Amino acid sequence: MGAEDEVETFELEEGEELRFEVGASASVELQVTSGYAEVFGVELAQNRRYVFRNAKLALFTWKGCSVTLTGGTEVSYKVAETPMAIYVNAHSVLQSKRKLAKELKMKGPRCIVVGPSSCGKTSLSAILLAYMLKENHSAFFVEADYSEGVLGTPGSIGACAVEHIDVEQGPLFERPICFYYGHLDPSENTECLMQLYSVLGASIDALFGQHDELERRGFVANGPATTIEKGFDVLKHAITALRIDTVLVMDAERLYASLVREFKTDKNVQCVHVPKSGGVVTREDAFIRKFRNDRIKRYFYGPENELHPFTCVLGFDQFKVLRVGDSYQTPDSALPIGVVSTLNPLELEAVSPSATLIHSVLGVSQATDEADVMSKPVFGFCHVTKVDVPKRQMTVLAPSPGKLPGFFLVLGGVKWLEG
Amino acid sequence: MAPPDLSQVPAWDHGLVLEYDAFLNTLTFNSKDIINALTRVAHENKKDAPAICYAIESSILRHHGDRKLPLVYLLDSVVKNVRSPYLDLFAPRIGIILCEAYKASSVEIRVKLRRLLGTWVPYFGAQSVQALQAQLDQIDNMVVSSGAGAVQHMGSSQVAILLEQDVRRKLEELNRYTQHGMPIPDEKRTSCQASIEALINLENNPAKKQALAALLAQVLSGQPQPAVASNAPLPMVAPGYFALPQQMQIGHHHPAAAVMAAPVPLQHQPQQQQQAMHAGMDGTEPTSHKGKKASAAAVSKPPKQSACTSFGALKSTSPDGAVYALYDKLSHVSKPDGARFASKEMLRAHLDWLFQYNKMKKERKNSAAASRPWFARVDDWQLNLKEVSMSDADVAAIFNQQARGTGDAGSQQQSVASQQLTAVGEARNELEQLEVGDGDEACVVCGEKFDTEWNDEREAWMLQDAVRLSDSAELSICHPKCLTSSGATGSKHQLEAAADATLPSKRRRS
Numbered sequence: 001m002g003a004e005d006e007v008e009t010f011e012l013e014e015g016e017e018l019r020f021e022v023g024a025s026a027s028v029e030l031q032v033t034s035g036y037a038e039v040f041g042v043e044l045a046q047n048r049r050y051v052f053r054n055a056k057l058a059l060f061t062w063k064g065c066s067v068t069l070t071g072g073t074e075v076s077y078k079v080a081e082t083p084m085a086i087y088v089n090a091h092s093v094l095q096s097k098r099k100l101a102k103e104l105k106m107k108g109p110r111c112i113v114v115g116p117s118s119c120g121k122t123s124l125s126a127i128l129l130a131y132m133l134k135e136n137h138s139a140f141f142v143e144a145d146y147s148e149g150v151l152g153t154p155g156s157i158g159a160c161a162v163e164h165i166d167v168e169q170g171p172l173f174e175r176p177i178c179f180y181y182g183h184l185d186p187s188e189n190t191e192c193l194m195q196l197y198s199v200l201g202a203s204i205d206a207l208f209g210q211h212d213e214l215e216r217r218g219f220v221a222n223g224p225a226t227t228i229e230k231g232f233d234v235l236k237h238a239i240t241a242l243r244i245d246t247v248l249v250m251d252a253e254r255l256y257a258s259l260v261r262e263f264k265t266d267k268n269v270q271c272v273h274v275p276k277s278g279g280v281v282t283r284e285d286a287f288i289r290k291f292r293n294d295r296i297k298r299y300f301y302g303p304e305n306e307l308h309p310f311t312c313v314l315g316f317d318q319f320k321v322l323r324v325g326d327s328y329q330t331p332d333s334a335l336p337i338g339v340v341s342t343l344n345p346l347e348l349e350a351v352s353p354s355a356t357l358i359h360s361v362l363g364v365s366q367a368t369d370e371a372d373v374m375s376k377p378v379f380g381f382c383h384v385t386k387v388d389v390p391k392r393q394m395t396v397l398a399p400s401p402g403k404l405p406g407f408f409l410v411l412g413g414v415k416w417l418e419g
Numbered sequence: 420m421a422p423p424d425l426s427q428v429p430a431w432d433h434g435l436v437l438e439y440d441a442f443l444n445t446l447t448f449n450s451k452d453i454i455n456a457l458t459r460v461a462h463e464n465k466k467d468a469p470a471i472c473y474a475i476e477s478s479i480l481r482h483h484g485d486r487k488l489p490l491v492y493l494l495d496s497v498v499k500n501v502r503s504p505y506l507d508l509f510a511p512r513i514g515i516i517l518c519e520a521y522k523a524s525s526v527e528i529r530v531k532l533r534r535l536l537g538t539w540v541p542y543f544g545a546q547s548v549q550a551l552q553a554q555l556d557q558i559d560n561m562v563v564s565s566g567a568g569a570v571q572h573m574g575s576s577q578v579a580i581l582l583e584q585d586v587r588r589k590l591e592e593l594n595r596y597t598q599h600g601m602p603i604p605d606e607k608r609t610s611c612q613a614s615i616e617a618l619i620n621l622e623n624n625p626a627k628k629q630a631l632a633a634l635l636a637q638v639l640s641g642q643p644q645p646a647v648a649s650n651a652p653l654p655m656v657a658p659g660y661f662a663l664p665q666q667m668q669i670g671h672h673h674p675a676a677a678v679m680a681a682p683v684p685l686q687h688q689p690q691q692q693q694q695a696m697h698a699g700m701d702g703t704e705p706t707s708h709k710g711k712k713a714s715a716a717a718v719s720k721p722p723k724q725s726a727c728t729s730f731g732a733l734k735s736t737s738p739d740g741a742v743y744a745l746y747d748k749l750s751h752v753s754k755p756d757g758a759r760f761a762s763k764e765m766l767r768a769h770l771d772w773l774f775q776y777n778k779m780k781k782e783r784k785n786s787a788a789a790s791r792p793w794f795a796r797v798d799d800w801q802l803n804l805k806e807v808s809m810s811d812a813d814v815a816a817i818f819n820q821q822a823r824g825t826g827d828a829g830s831q832q833q834s835v836a837s838q839q840l841t842a843v844g845e846a847r848n849e850l851e852q853l854e855v856g857d858g859d860e861a862c863v864v865c866g867e868k869f870d871t872e873w874n875d876e877r878e879a880w881m882l883q884d885a886v887r888l889s890d891s892a893e894l895s896i897c898h899p900k901c902l903t904s905s906g907a908t909g910s911k912h913q914l915e916a917a918a919d920a921t922l923p924s925k926r927r928r929s
C-alpha cells in the first residue's frame with residue numbers, strides 16, 4: 001500500500017496546468033489546499049477531496065493554487081503553455097453573442113467543436129459547456145458525436161439541457177433526447193445518419209421555439225471526429241441541420257480551410273481555428289474500445305456502479321426488431337457501370353430474432369407506427385443477452401424494470417460484451 | 420473587422436464598449452428594426468452613455484463605405500430620440516464624424532447625409548450645421564485622386580487622427596511586451612518613435628508637444644509610463660503601460676480634448692506625471708503580477724476588464740476580462756462544491772439542490788433499486804425543459820391517485836410528465852404517515868427494510884420514506900424512489916405484473 005498512499009504536492013502559478021493520469025484499478029484523491037483551480041472548466045471547491053478513477057485529467061488554474069494528489073498517479077506533470085487563454089476567449093465571444101441575442105431578441109450562438117479524432121474536442125466542448133453554465137446558470141449540450149454518444153450509448157446522438165456538473169461524474173444529463181444510429185462509422189449508413197441530424201435539429205428547434213431563454217442562449221455541441229476524407233459530408237449536413245453558426249475547428253488546418261471554403265457563401269456560419277492542447281493523449285484503438293464498452297456499462301450500471309438494470313424476458317410477439325437500410329448493401333463500385341443501387345438506405349427491414357442478435361445494443365424507439373421509426377427518438381437502450389428461438393423468447397437487459405416502453409427495437413452494429 | 424481601439428477608454432468601460440460594439444456589428448445594412456433596438460439599448464443605458472457614444476463614433480470611423488450610413492443613422496436616432504446626455508457627448512465631434520462618413524460615401528449616400536444634416540438644426544444649432552455644410556461643400560470640390568494623393572487632400576486634423584491612431588496602436592504593442600515582462604524589440608521601438616515624432620511636428624499646441632516629447636523619451640528609455648493620473652478621476656490605463664498624454668485623446672470624458680476642438684487648458688505637466696509614476700510604482704501593484712501566490716483572500720477586485728468579443732482577437736486578447744467574468748464577478752461561492760453565483764438567491768437555490776443531490780447519491784449507493792429511467796417522450800421533452808423536480812411526497816401522491824384510478828394496462832404508456840404536473844399541487848397533504856407494524860416492513864420493490872424514526876406527536880415509530888401502495892387490506896408499502904425508478908407509473912397490479920416478469924439483475928458487477 002506504500003505506493004498508493006504517496007502524496008504529491010504541487011504549487012501552480014496562474015495560467016499553469018497540472019496533468020495527471022490515474023490507472024484503471026487505482027484511485028487518486030485530489031485536493032485544492034489554496035487558490036482556485038478548475039477541471040474541464042468546472043471550478044473545484046477548496047479543501048474537498050475529489051476522487052478520480054481511470055482518468056486522464058488536466059487541472060488548470062487562472063489564479064494560482066496549491067494541490068495535493070494522494071494515491072498513485074501513473075503520470076503527473078506541470079505545464080505552463082496551454083491554449084486555455086484562447087478557449088476562455090472563445091467562451092467570452094460566445095457569451096457576448098448570447099447577450100446580444102437577448103438584447104435584440106435573436107437566435108443565440110450555436111457552436112460546434114470539430115476536428116479529427118483524439119484532438120481534444122470533447123474536452124473543449126466540456127470546457128465551453130462548463131463556462132456557459134457558470135455564467136448563465138443553465139446550459140444546453142448537443143452530442144453530435146455518434147461514436148461517443150455521451151447521452152446514451154455509443155452510436156447515438158442527442159441533446160440535453162444541463163443545470164449542474166459534478167466534477168467527478170461529469171455534466172448531469174437528466175432529461176436528454178436521444179436518437180439511435182447504431183454504428184460508429186459514418187459510412188455505415190450515411191443517409192440514415194444525416195436523417196437523424198435533421199430530426200435532431202428539428203426537435204431542438206421545436207424545444208427552443210417553446211423556450212425563449214434557450215433560443216437566446218444557443219448551445220455547445222461536441223462534433224463527430226472528421227477528416228476531409230471521412231465524414232466531411234456528414235459534418236456539413238450536421239452544421240446545416242442543427243443551424244450552427246460557429247464552428248470551432250481544432251488543430252486540423254486542412255479541415256479548417258475546407259470548411260471555410262464550404263461555408264464561404266453562407267454568412268451565417270463562421271469557422272474559427274483553435275489550437276489543440278499539448279496534453280491531448282493519442283488514444284490507441286484498444287483504449288477507445290474499452291472506453292466505448294465503459295460507456296455502455298455506464299448507461300446501464302451508472303458511473304459509480306450505483307444503478308441496477310433489470311433483466312426482462314420478452315415474447316417474440318412483444319417486440320419487433322428493425323434494421324435501417326440493408327446491411328449487405330453493395331458498394332456502387334461493385335455494381336456494373338451505370339447501374340445505381342435501387343435499395344433505399346432509409347428503408348426499414350424487419351430482423352427475425354435469432355442468436356445473431358446476442359450482445360447487440362438495441363434502441364427502444366418511441367415510434368408507435370413503424371413508419372415513424374426514423375423520425376422518433378428512443379426511450380433508451382436494451383442489451384440482448386439471450387434468444388431462445390424454440391420458446392420464442394428473448395432476454396434483454398433494460399435500464400428500468402417493467403415492460404419495454406416501446407414496441408420497435410432498432411438494431412445497429414454496436415455490440416457489447418459484458419465483463 | 421478589428422475591435423475598437425480601447426487604449427483611450429478607461430479600463431472600467433472596456434467591457435461596455437466592446438459589448439455595444441458587438442451590437443453595432445449587427446448593423447450591416449439600413450434596418451429600421453435594428454436601429455430602433457440599438458436606440459432602445461442606448462436609452463436604457465444612459466449611465467453608460469460615454470462608452471456607448473465612443474463605440475458608435477469609433478465604429479463609424481472604422482467601418483468602410485456602406486456600413487457607415489446606417490451607423491450615422493443610428494447616431495441620428497440616438498440624438499433625436501434619447502437626446503440627453505448623448506447630444507452633448509456627440510456634439511464636439513459630430514463634424515469630424517460626418518465629414519469622414521461623407522468622404523467615404525458615394526454620391527447617393529452623400530445626398531442622404533446632406534438631407535440628414537438639414538434636420539439637425541434644432542439639435543446641434545444652426546451655426547454648427549452651416550459650418551458643417553460648408554465643410555461638406557469643400558469635400559465635394561476636392562479632386563479625388565488615388566493613393567497618397569488622397570491623404571494630401573485631407574485636412575491636417577484628419578492626418579492627425581490617422582497618426583494618432585497609428586501611435587496608439589504601436590504603444591499598445593509595446594505595452595503588450597512590457598505586460599509580459601519581455602524586452603521591446605528595437606524595430607518596434609524605432610517605428611513607434613518615428614510615429615510620435617511625426618505627431619510632434621504636426622502639433623501646434625506647445626503643451627501637447629511637451630507631453631509627447633516626454634512620452635517619446637519614455638518609449639526610448641524603455642521605462643513604462645504609469646497611470647496618467649494626477650487630476651483625472653481615475654487612471655485612464657492600468658499602471659505600467661505606455662499611454663498617450665491625456666489631452667491628446669479622443670476621450671469621451673473630455674469631449675473638448677478632441678482633435679477638432681480648441682486647445683484646452685493644460686491639465687497636468689509631464690513632471691506631475693513623473694511623480695504619479697513613482698507613486699504608482701510604489702503603491703498599487705499591477706493586478707496581474709505574475710508569480711504572486713494566490714491565497715483564499717487574494718481574489719482581487721480589478722475594474723471590469725475587456726473581455727474578448729471577436730473570434731479574430733482570440734489570440735491577441737488577454738483572457739483577464741473573460742476570467743474576471745467567470746470568477747471575480749460571480750462573488751457568491753458555494754463552499755461544498757466550488758460553484759459560483761452572481762447573487763445570494765442563486766447560491767441558496769444551488770445549495771438546496773446540492774443537498775438533495777447528495778442525499779440522492781447516498782441513497783442510491785445504499786439502495787438496491789436505483790435504476791435509470793427511460794428517456795422522456797419527445798413531446799414532453801419539448802414542453803418541459805426539465806423534469807418537474809419531485810419530492811417523495813409528490814411521487815406518493817401520484818401513486819395514490821393512480822392506484823385509485825383504474826388499473827388499466829394502457830395507462831403505463833401514458834405520459835408521466837403531464838400527470839406529474841397536475842399532481843404536484845395537491846401532493847404534500849396526501850402523504851400518509853405510516854406507523855411501524857411488526858417491525859418487519861420491507862419495500863415490495865427492492866425488498867429492503869425501511870428506516871424508522873420516532874414521532875413525538877404520534878408517540879410511535881414511523882417508517883421513513885415509505886408509501887402505501889393501495890388501499891387494499893394487506894400492507895404493501897415501498898420506497899417512493901422505487902416507484903419512480905420502476906417506470907414511474909403503474910398501479911399495484913402493474914407493479915406485481917412487473918415483479919413477475921422482471922427480476923433485479925443478479926449479475927450486477929462489484
